[in-house]
Amino acid sequence: MxxxxxxxxxxxxxxxxxxxxxxxxxxxxxxxxxxxxxxxxxxxxxxxxxxxxxxxxxxxxxxxxxxxxxxxxxxxxxxxxxxxxxxxxxxxxxxxxxxxxxxxxxxxxxxxxxxxxxxxxxxxxxxxxxxxxxxxxxxxxxxxxxxxxxxxxxxxxxxxxxxxxxxxxxxxxxxxxxxxxxxxxxxxxxxGGWTPFGPERIVTKAKGNILYELDDLPALDLYKNYLGDKAKDLPGAALLYPMNVKSDEEEQSIVRSILNINEEEHSVVLAGDIKENSKVQLMMTNVxxxxxxxxxxxxxxxxxxxxxxxxxxxxxxxxxxxxxxxxxxxxxxxxxxxxxxxxxxxxxxxxxxxxxxxxxxxxxxxxxxxxxxxxxx
Incomplete structure (x- = not known):
């Protein structure tokens, strides 16, 4: 070669x-x-x-x-x-x-x-x-x-x-x-090298790669609460806090990044699909x-x-x-x-x-x- x-x-x-x-x-x-x-x-x-x-x-x-x-x-x-x-x-x-x-x-x-x-x-x-x-x-x-x-x-x-x-x-x-x-x-x-933190929540409404609700609450509103002051930098700031997703259909959990947000629907757009009833936690890491x-x-x-x-x-x-x-x-x-x-x-x-x-x-x-x-x- x-x-x-x-x-x-x-x-x-x-x-x-x-x-x-x-x-x-x-x-x-x-x-x-x-x-x-x-x-x-x-x-x-x-x-x-x-x-x-x-x-x-x-x-x-x-x-x-x-x-x-x-x-x-x-x-x-x-x-x-x-x-x-x-x-x-x-x-x-x-x-x-x-x-x-x-x-x-x-x-x-x-x-x-x-x-x-x-x-x-x-x-x-x-x-x-x-x-x-x-x-x-x-x-x-x-x-x-x-x-x-x-x-x-x-x-x-x-x-x-x-x-x-x-x-x-x-x-x-x-x-x-x-x-x-x-x-x-x-x-x-x-x-990956990412560590889950915070409470684990259930996906109660999702379609394809759009996450609408966690624990029956608007996903975007919950996510903004976690980010605090950094919420003003969305969607870019979301790349620093991806989601750890556990599904009954998969043996291993998978990481999903948030690529965009929808203010009207209070939803978040993920880089890949997410299934209802999956368990979700935020993740963080360092250099x-x-x-x-x-x-x-x-x-x-x-x-x-x-x-x-x-x-x-x-x-x-x-x-x-x-x-x-x-x-x-x-x-x-x-x-x-x-x-x-x-x-x-x-x-x-x-x-x-x-x-x-x-x-x-x-x-x-x-x-x-x-x-x-x-x-x-």
Missing amino acids: KTIQLVKQKNKDWIYIGENKTLIKPLVLVFGDRYLLEGSTIYQEIQALFPDGHIVFGSSCAEISSNTVNEDSITITAIEFEKSQFLIKTSNVLNTDLDSFKTGRDLIKQLPSEGLKYVFVVSDGSFINGSELTKGMSASNKDNLLITGGLCGDDTRFEKTLASYNENPKEGEIVAIGFYGETLEVSFSIH DNIANASERAAKQALTNRKNKPELAFLVSCIGRKLVLDQRVEEEVEEVIEVLGEGATVSGFYSYGEIAPFHGETACQLHNQTMTITLMSE
């Missing part, structure tokens, strides 16, 4: 991270600030760098590379596989009447199942229902196929997200990269807990591997980025230190992370986690 990485800040030239190499028909992952990816010639610009490359775009809240976290920039990771193959398929949720389950199911079905080891997903983060998308992808998964990835981001603006394959980035797009190869070894892990959770995820992903990883996909959450603030690079540095030399690190800060729980096979939508996927040929 050969890789190169480049980064470009606004109005500046491309800078290589490490040495430049000639790659043949590489997979080219382009994560960047949405404003920079909206340029009408962005695809042609990347194609000029990689004329025979398979170019996948995704807007992000920040980009992760082998040496740091980049913001207000575009980061490229180009990968030439020597023993493995990949196949890329796309779908657009705007073309399926916003049916996220069908979009996910049909997208995975596009990938031939014979020899398929792993799928990395770069998804729209605005129109998609991430919970239904992951359910759909898992529904077409007959052979315990590992699926990880994330929902594209737009920093704290929440205006629009973009993705594409071999064309200018656009809204509603979902890209699935299927990896094939007898010697391909893939492992993963996720960790050290975030960094330690990323370290644990890296160590767990390395457990029982036969070979050292050559490539690491990292998808972290915008909420974690807000907590880390000026120290955002610390959680990535923890991962890089655990992985050691030889592994190229690529990824982005997202609106939602896609992965199974550790020890399970069905992928789910997570919030506020560091998701690590390790690959070697």
